[in-house]
Amino acid sequence: MKSFDYFAPTTIREAVDILAKYPDAKVLAGGTDLLVHMKLRVRTPDVILDVGRLSGADALTIDRKRGLTIGPAVTMRQVELSQAAWKTYAGFAQGASVVGSIQIRNLATVVGNVCNAAPSADVAPGLIALGAKVRIAGPKGRRSMQVENFMTGPGQTALQQGEFVTGIQVPVPAARTGSAFVRHTPRGAMDIAVVGVGASVTLAARTGACQAARIVMGAVAPTPIRAKKAERMLRGQRLSEELIAKAAEVASGEARPISDVRASADFRRELVRVLTKRMVTAAWEDAMSKTRSKRRAA
Numbered sequence: 001m002k003s004f005d006y007f008a009p010t011t012i013r014e015a016v017d018i019l020a021k022y023p024d025a026k027v028l029a030g031g032t033d034l035l036v037h038m039k040l041r042v043r044t045p046d047v048i049l050d051v052g053r054l055s056g057a058d059a060l061t062i063d064r065k066r067g068l069t070i071g072p073a074v075t076m077r078q079v080e081l082s083q084a085a086w087k088t089y090a091g092f093a094q095g096a097s098v099v100g101s102i103q104i105r106n107l108a109t110v111v112g113n114v115c116n117a118a119p120s121a122d123v124a125p126g127l128i129a130l131g132a133k134v135r136i137a138g139p140k141g142r143r144s145m146q147v148e149n150f151m152t153g154p155g156q157t158a159l160q161q162g163e164f165v166t167g168i169q170v171p172v173p174a175a176r177t178g179s180a181f182v183r184h185t186p187r188g189a190m191d192i193a194v195v196g197v198g199a200s201v202t203l204a205a206r207t208g209a210c211q212a213a214r215i216v217m218g219a220v221a222p223t224p225i226r227a228k229k230a231e232r233m234l235r236g237q238r239l240s241e242e243l244i245a246k247a248a249e250v251a252s253g254e255a256r257p258i259s260d261v262r263a264s265a266d267f268r269r270e271l272v273r274v275l276t277k278r279m280v281t282a283a284w285e286d287a288m289s290k291t292r293s294k295r296r297a298a
């Protein structure tokens with residue numbers, strides 16, 4: 001590996017100053033993507049900025065008003081072990097819990113997964129289904145944007161020169177919201193998704209009809225994408241097996257997969273159909289279980 005200068009700032013201000021001084025610096029989190037690229041000399045940065053020592057970087061907090069806050073050094077394993085994350089943000093926790101192996105999950109961060117911007121990134125569908133935002137700091141100050149718009153292509157993000165991600169915020173879900181994620185991999189573990197699907201469903205209080213739904217597909221386009229036509233079919237309707245099956249069919253038509261060594265485009269479309277049906281049903285069941293537990297508490 002080529003030698004490089006290493007900085008580990010403790011404040012965001014310091015990090016912004018370092019990135020201003022070294023515009024080509026690469027940000028390091030867990031290194032499970034970046035160090036592999038550096039060893040293969042796909043990337044050969046002269047300067048590395050490690051976000052792991054930033055104050056509060058490894059904090060994973062849940063707040064009744066702000067929702068879930070994920071620091072830039074929060075690992076997949078932290079999420080996997082967080083009962084609170086599973087309870088309220090199941091679709092996201094499921095994505096984090098399938099990444100690589102336990103050794104990888106101890107290093108790999110949620111923010112790194114999103115910034116690496118692989119179309120198959122396992123936490124992205126769940127985060128997008130739950131309306132998560134990326135928090136960004138840079139020379140022009142701070143801003144935030146939806147994770148949905150942050151990943152712009154394979155390995156590409158909306159970050160401008162000198163900017164980095166300070167965390168991810170997942171809002172408090174509306175009452176009676178459930179979510180789910182699943183991916184298909186030929187191998188049981190240590191494999192990347194051939195297709196991943198995340199879904200969220202919110203049920204209306206009085207009627208129990210579907211008030212809002214999101215369906216997010218991974219590894220079937222240059223970035224994770226929403227199946228917006230299928231979502232529209234569900235909104236305002238009483239959910240049923242038949243309706244969900246029809247929406248899954250439509251989602252399959254919205255996927256834009258390629259054929260590659262891992263799967264054909266046709267197989268990926270069929271997977272989208274099957275997994276969407278399963279995940280919308282799972283999110284619906286999760287939402288119903290929350291409705292029941294709310295009634296019990298009342």
Ligand SMILES: Cc1cc2nc3c(=O)[nH]c(=O)nc-3n(C[C@H](O)[C@H](O)[C@H](O)COP(=O)(O)OP(=O)(O)OC[C@H]3O[C@@H](n4cnc5c(N)ncnc54)[C@H](O)[C@@H]3O)c2cc1C
Binds near residue numbers: 190
């Ligand atoms: C054996 C193995 C198995 C894997 N299995 C899976 C899998 O099943 N599913 C999956 O989705 N991925 C998998 N991956 C990929 C990888 O583990 C994940 O993408 C991981 O979440 C990346 O996080 P990291 O902290 O290691 O990021 P890093 O490698 O540190 O960084 C990744 C990229 O994001 C940038 N970056 C990191 N943090 C920031 C920040 N705060 N601001 C701006 N840019 C930033 C880096 O510059 C780099 O370009 C696997 C990798 C390996 C080696």
